[in-house]
Amino acid sequence: MSGTIRIEKLGKPGVFLAAEGFDHDAKRATVDNGMTPLRIVVIPGYVWGQPTNQKPPLADASINKIIDALTRPLKAEEAKPEPIAKEKFKPVEITAESYEAAVEKINQLFLDNHWGDGLSLVPPTKKAVDWMLTGTSLPPDKVIGKVDPKGGSATVEKIAINAVMAGAKPEYLPVIIAAMEGFTDPNFDLRHPVLSMGSFTFAIIVSGPIVEGLNINSGAGFFGHGWRANATIGRALRLCLINLGHTFPQVNDMARLGRQSAYTFYVMGENKKSPWPPYQPNFRDLLMNFSGDLGFCAEKAFNFKEGSLG
Amino acid sequence: MKKGIYLFVAGMVGLSFLALSIPTTGEAVTLQVLNPRGESEPPQNLGLAGRVTDLAGKKIGLYWLGKPDGDVFFARVQKLLEEKFPTAKVLQYTGAFDIGDALAAKVVKEVDTFVYGVGD
Numbered sequence: 001m002s003g004t005i006r007i008e009k010l011g012k013p014g015v016f017l018a019a020e021g022f023d024h025d026a027k028r029a030t031v032d033n034g035m036t037p038l039r040i041v042v043i044p045g046y047v048w049g050q051p052t053n054q055k056p057p058l059a060d061a062s063i064n065k066i067i068d069a070l071t072r073p074l075k076a077e078e079a080k081p082e083p084i085a086k087e088k089f090k091p092v093e094i095t096a097e098s099y100e101a102a103v104e105k106i107n108q109l110f111l112d113n114h115w116g117d118g119l120s121l122v123p124p125t126k127k128a129v130d131w132m133l134t135g136t137s138l139p140p141d142k143v144i145g146k147v148d149p150k151g152g153s154a155t156v157e158k159i160a161i162n163a164v165m166a167g168a169k170p171e172y173l174p175v176i177i178a179a180m181e182g183f184t185d186p187n188f189d190l191r192h193p194v195l196s197m198g199s200f201t202f203a204i205i206v207s208g209p210i211v212e213g214l215n216i217n218s219g220a221g222f223f224g225h226g227w228r229a230n231a232t233i234g235r236a237l238r239l240c241l242i243n244l245g246h247t248f249p250q251v252n253d254m255a256r257l258g259r260q261s262a263y264t265f266y267v268m269g270e271n272k273k274s275p276w277p278p279y280q281p282n283f284r285d286l287l288m289n290f291s292g293d294l295g296f297c298a299e300k301a302f303n304f305k306e307g308s309l310g
Numbered sequence: 311m312k313k314g315i316y317l318f319v320a321g322m323v324g325l326s327f328l329a330l331s332i333p334t335t336g337e338a339v340t341l342q343v344l345n346p347r348g349e350s351e352p353p354q355n356l357g358l359a360g361r362v363t364d365l366a367g368k369k370i371g372l373y374w375l376g377k378p379d380g381d382v383f384f385a386r387v388q389k390l391l392e393e394k395f396p397t398a399k400v401l402q403y404t405g406a407f408d409i410g411d412a413l414a415a416k417v418v419k420e421v422d423t424f425v426y427g428v429g430d
Contacts, residue, residue, distance in 0.1 A: 003373070003409035004426040005356075010418040013359040014371075017427035034353030043427075048377060055379050059386035066387065067394070070370075070423050071361055079360075084352035089345035095338050102341045115346055124344045152348020161346045192407070244348030 001029035001038075008035060015039045015069035017062075019046040025195075025252045032149050037078035039069040048197065091126075114248040116165070117238060117263055124164040132160040135170030136177060144177060145184020148191040150246035154180050159236075162243055166236035171214060172229055176236045179204055183241070194247050199257045203266035204234065211269030218269035234264030362423050367397045371421035375407050380427065387425065 004016040016038060018026040023042045030038045043062050046055075092109065096102035106123050110116040122128065133140055133156070140157035147154050156177065163176050183190050193200035206216055217227040225231065238261060247253045260266075362368055370391055374380040388400045401420060405413045409426075417424060 006414045008359050011359050012418050013361045014424040035356050055382040056386040063390045079357040081355045084355045089347035093342045095340040099339045102339045151350040161344045243346040
């Protein structure tokens with residue numbers, strides 16, 4: 001989509017072809033990329049991986065629409081579209097007959113708006129967010145970066161709000177902020193692993209004394225459950241990507257099988273007993289590296305044993 | 311008189327117990343929560359490039375990012391365009407998901423109009 005707009009901006013008229021099921025994603029991308037009138041032809045029945053001989057008939061069925069999109073004169077609103085309105089996200093007030101009912105209402109509202117991940121969220125009240133912000137000396141309005149694909153501003157406060165929702169503790173906040181700094185670095189391709197059909201996941205490796213300080217599991221089961229730091233740092237990061245980058249499954253996150261890091265990333269601490277040298281100095285030039293955090297796009301997990309995978 | 315007082319006190323105590331035993335509706339709870347969404351400045355909304363009025367005699371670019379069978383689909387699109395517009399010239403391009411500046415500049419130089427598909 002962004003490539004189509006790139007060429008249109010250079011003055012050549014074109015059409016974007018979207019497989020059925022990707023049309024909402026394509027339409028949304030026209031907003032994010034600043035060309036809402038872009039002509040899109042949806043190819044019904046086009047599925048990646050279907051038998052090869054099923055592809056030509058799909059072209060036969062769509063060719064007239066493609067020709068029409070290339071040649072139909074522009075309407076006035078296509079040549080000069082309305083400006084895109086800025087979205088404002090204000091605090092939300094919920095009243096219910098009890099605290100429990102209010103929490104339930106907040107959870108439903110957040111999920112309905114695609115602001116949650118489907119698990120129960122801790123309500124990010126001002127008091128809870130102020131508590132979370134005690135974990136950092138950075139000012140709440142400091143912008144850590146812009147999160148793809150929407151380019152939402154990752155302020156320290158917004159990161160803290162999502163950390164509260166994830167059930168994190170203030171002492172985890174510096175790790176979460178450092179990882180967000182990595183994800184928003186222009187050299188890191190965040191757009192692809194959060195939008196693509198491929199079921200990419202993320203891994204965060206934390207090194208240094210903070211591993212023990214935060215009780216980040218670096219032993220057996222380090223990708224598993226049972227450690228609050230591992231679980232909630234990863235969940236806070238997923239919520240940050242959902243809310244600051246504006247992604248959601250079937251809307252613009254098109255991972256066919258979903259993502260293994262759906263609810264929390266692979267977060268692990270470096271193990272002192274590891275026979276390998278520390279990651280941080282070795283990967284410094286190779287991967288992104290901030291404040292002892294190292295984040296990268298990952299594949300599924302395997303067990304290594306005597307040269308084999310299991 | 312004393313008996314009357316005793317009865318009155320006993321009645322009041324009984325009423326008090328009765329009142330306590332009736333479930334009461336608690337006061338409404340209001341929670342204000344901060345918004346987790348990241349705000350951004352909207353991009354400038356640009357209009358489309360002017361269309362070609364006819365494909366006859368035009369150079370038409372087809373861009374495909376290399377996913378399996380996209381080439382089969384686009385080969386058919388090329389055949390159909392050449393059948394319908396024998397004087398048109400169809401040029402095929404392949405590259406990354408986003409075409410990038412360099413290839414976009416080349417395409418812009420070589421075609422009059424284009425079809426962009428990623429093969430999903």
